[in-house]
Amino acid sequence: MKVALAGNPNVGKSVIFNELTGGRAWVGNWPGVTVEKKVGKTRIDGLDVEVVDLPGIYSLTAYSVDELIARNFIVEEKPDVVVNIVNACSLERNLYLTLSLIEMGVRVVVALNMVDMAESEGYNIDSAKLSELLGVPVIPTVAIKRQGLAELKKTLVAKETLKKRRVVSYGRVEEAIEKLRALIEQESDLKRLYEPRWAAIKLFEGDANVEERFKRIPSGERIVSLARELKAELEKEMGVDLEGWIVERRYEAASRIAQACIAAVRPRVLTMTDVVDMVVTHKVLGIPVALAVFYMMFQFAFAVSAPLSDLIDWFFGCALYEAVLSVPMPEVLQSFLADGVVTGLGAIMVFLPPIAFLFLAFSALEDVGYMARAAFVVDKIMHKFKLTGRSIIPLILGIGCNIPAIMAARPIEDENDRKTTALVAPCISCSARLPVYLVIAGALFTGYEGSAVLSMYLMGFIFALLLGLLFRKLLFKGPSAGFVMELPPYMAPTVKNVGIKTWERTKRFLYKAGGVILLATILVWVLCVTGPGGWLGPAAFEDPELIEASWVGVLGYSLKPIFAPMGWGWRETAALFFGFVAKEVVVGAMAILYGVGEEGLTGILAGYFTPVSGFAYMAFVLLYVPCLVTVATLKSELGWRYAGLAVIYELMLAYTVALVIVGIGALIGVG
Structure with a gap:
């Protein structure tokens, strides 16, 4: 069984990797680059599991080497499960990657990490509601305290998973996405490359990497040309840049889901992180x-x-x-x-x-x-x-x-x-x-x-x-x-x-x-x-x-x-x-x-x-x-x-x- 860990930087991914593998890891480089690759092995309920720690990323676009590495691994290696580690303190921002992974058609398990820190900041997250809205298992964890990791392991090797659902709706573009998806579905060579709906969305986003791979296959050239024609028509009709419009819909979905799952238990007060940051990030004292x-x-x-x-x-x-x-x-x-x-x-x-x-x-x-x-x-x-x-x-x-x-x-x-x-x-x-x-x-x-x-x-x-x-x-x-840099919350090192x-x-x-x-x-x-x-x-x-x-x-x-x-x-x-x-x-x-x-x-x-x-x-x-x-x-x-x-x-x-x-x-x- 192959498991991939994916998540934004500073979400506790390395802690979960070390806990799952016991620190037994092979460290090398991804092919063709010197971006670090960590692979570990573990055994869960008698099953041999290979755990791959993907680079920290915010999305699955092809704009950076890290994003391309993570995406290509999921597409080419086809891991049995992708564990998406999500920072509970930044739920809305982290859910953008979650939605992108779900759209790829892979089996996703969400590890909702740092729930204790979210509670200390004055709000609770309804993990059951989040699981229902996403259509994937959501396991609350506090990785540095090993809380929730036993349940995470059981979920990884479980046979059942929640029913897939379309989480993000692209409104007026859905008809064009469905048309392109159906054409890709008919071509076995293209279908083997990518999940058809995800590929259709990426073609409308103008993803150069997906277009290049499609063009290597005779039938793919025709579909890329059709996608460009449909994209041009939609942009003219809607008066928008389609790539930006699709990204906005994804962010809106992330925001809607986060708001539905977060319950404020008390007004946010000044935390120790805030106090320390007033000094260490001060423009003079820093x-x-x-x-x-x-x-x-x-x-x-x-x-x-x-x-x-x-x-x-x-x-x-x-x-x-x-x-x-x-x-x-x-x-x-x-x-x-x-x-x-x-x-x-x-x-x-x-x-x-x-x-x-x-x-x-x-x-x-x-x-x-x-x-x-x-x-x-x-x-x-x-x-x-x-x-x-x-x-x-x-x-x-x-x-x-x-x-x-x-x-x-x-x-x-x-x-x-x-x-x-x-x-x-x-x-x-x-x-x-x-x-x-x-x-x-x-x-x-x-x-x-x-x-x-x-x-x-x-x-x-x-x-x-x-x-x-x-x-x-x-x-x-x-x-x-x-x-743009996200400052992680202060945590006691293990x-x-x-x-x-x-x-x-x-x-x-x-x-x-x-x-x-x-x-x-x-x-x-x-x-x-x-x-x-x-x-x-x-x-x-x-x-x-x-x-x-x-x-x-x-x-x-x-x-x-x-x-x-x-x-x-x-x-x-x-x-x-x-x-x-x-x-x-x-x-x-x-x-x-x-x-x-x-x-x-x-x-x-x-x-x-x-x-x-x-x-x-x-x-x-x-x-x-x-x-x-x-x-x-x-x-x-x-x-x-x-x-x-x-x-x-x-x-x-x-x-x-x-x-x-x-x-x-x-x-x-x-x-």
């Missing part, structure tokens, strides 16, 4: 509050993770390293394992705890409902820099990884806004850069590590805005599109849901970093034990003259004059080169070149960097050329021209900013 929240998030990650990081460092730097050295084996293999694999992986694994705790805090803030507020506050700033509010979500995603951030710009309808967002996304500090910040901040900014790291995230966001303004003025001229999100994000980071770093450390080790003169051997890690004669030394010294104004040594310079593969590799490369673990690396860097040159190095890592996969993603989304532009502008920007930081430090007499 930004300082956001900065304070993110500062505390970083400080929390540092403080809590320190003991675990020390333990991991001891394991890789002492226990495992010494264990490898104690096993009799050829010297070359021993050096490869100890100086290459163990040292390189240890240097990155030690940063897993702070990254995991950062994801933990981020997931908790998401579930509480604050991240949407932070995006809302920043939206006002975005428009001043000619960026659309729709750019906010991709840029926030960039904090995890720039690759999905670039891909998340795809649903932005305006071409100029989409290209601008994708081009500036690499400026946002991703989790791969975090290990570099952590090791340098730990070495040079003791007691102020959180502030140093937070400054990198702020710097990246500021440059993304400035470059966005520059690109909109020079490359992508024109006004920015508007942006340990299970936050834990699952944290685990999934940490696991993805670990899989990505682990594979790339293993390959990169092998490459670094090979380049350290060989040179223009031939084989140098493992002794290069103990002999400064030998390591300088290696290929890495040659590379570092060849690049050193370029970075001499910043005061960086050849090892730090060579590490930047390997960072083009992946930013996490910078720390692993430095650890191998210095022949130490993370704790030793922190101590050594304090002797090679000044606070100013170290801060400049952090800024360079933030802004210089994107990693290899990010460049490939830019090429895929925008073409080689803009991918090349991103590489060039980031290199120039990173070098200039680092030079300015060092220059300012020299002017004010700070080393």
Whole structure:
């Protein structure tokens, strides 16, 4: 049995998914795009059930990638049940998607979520009446408290469902819809594609995706032509845009049904959400509050993770390293394992705890409902820099990884806004850069590590805005599109849901970093034990003259004059080169070149960097050329021209900013 979860963003869909599947999920991408796909399995009353979490959507039009993915899945995969999660606090708005799903002819079960919050706001929803009007089962739920989920599971596997009924009437257009439906019904090839009535309505809406699929079938071309003729006649006769008129009828039906089911039990009073929002979304106070929240998030990650990081460092730097050295084996293999694999992986694994705790805090803030507020506050700033509010979500995603951030710009309808967002996304500090910040901040900014790291995230966001303004003025001229955002109610996060999100994000980071770093450390080790003169051997890690004669030394010294104004040594310079593969590799490369673990690396860097040159190095890592996969993603989304532009502008920007930081430090007499 296959079950699809569909609903607006922020309705508790992920909570219900995790409760149904127990957190056991496969996370990947939908075919052809990097929109996240989550599939889980469960067993209900002896029946194996596959649960698919569809992207959060507001409708089933073909205007965005998310909507097209959800619609195509329902049409092509034909799930046995579509569970439509509806926010009881925004019933009328959510019912628009419900009506769209019912029109598709699929079996729909409505999970009326957050009914407790609706009651706290002063009204009750008659779920039985709602079920009667919609013609589908309606199960009241409070997902975070697991209320109603047992009944939801039983309903999913039940054989019976309520009788279908036509919920939305399109008045004067019904005769034309019925005429087109009957023609589609007669064509078996077309009937297999879509539910006939739904397809007829979509053709009258001018849905390009449906028209394209119809045209692939000989008889479909004739029906598309007829639909266009009928549409033109109706628009002339009624004096309306038929697509907009149909959408209005659907909204009217949603409003009528909602009003029939909602009973006010008391006048609405000021809630805690209202009071908190007066502060966190305030046009003046909102930004300082956001900065304070993110500062505390970083400080929390540092403080809590320190003991675990020390333990991991001891394991890789002492226990495992010494264990490898104690096993009799050829010297070359021993050096490869100890100086290459163990040292390189240890240097990155030690940063897993702070990254995991950062994801933990981020997931908790998401579930509480604050991240949407932070995006809302920043939206006002975005428009001043000619960026659309729709750019906010991709840029926030960039904090995890720039690759999905670039891909998340795809649903932005305006071409100029989409290209601008994708081009500036690499400026946002991703989790791969975090290990570099952590090791340098730990070495040079003791007691102020959180502030140093937070400054990198702020710097990246500021440059993304400035470059966005520059690109909109020079490359992508024109006004920015508007942006509508729904702020979810505040909710207490559940340990299970936050834990699952944290685990999934940490696991993805670990899989990505682990594979790339293993390959990169092998490459670094090979380049350290060989040179223009031939084989140098493992002794290069103990002999400064030998390591300088290696290929890495040659590379570092060849690049050193370029970075001499910043005061960086050849090892730090060579590490930047390997960072083009992946930013996490910078720390692993430095650890191998210095022949130490993370704790030793922190101590050594304090002797090679000044606070100013170290801060400049952090800024360079933030802004210089994107990693290899990010460049490939830019090429895929925008073409080689803009991918090349991103590489060039980031290199120039990173070098200039680092030079300015060092220059300012020299002017004010700070080393």
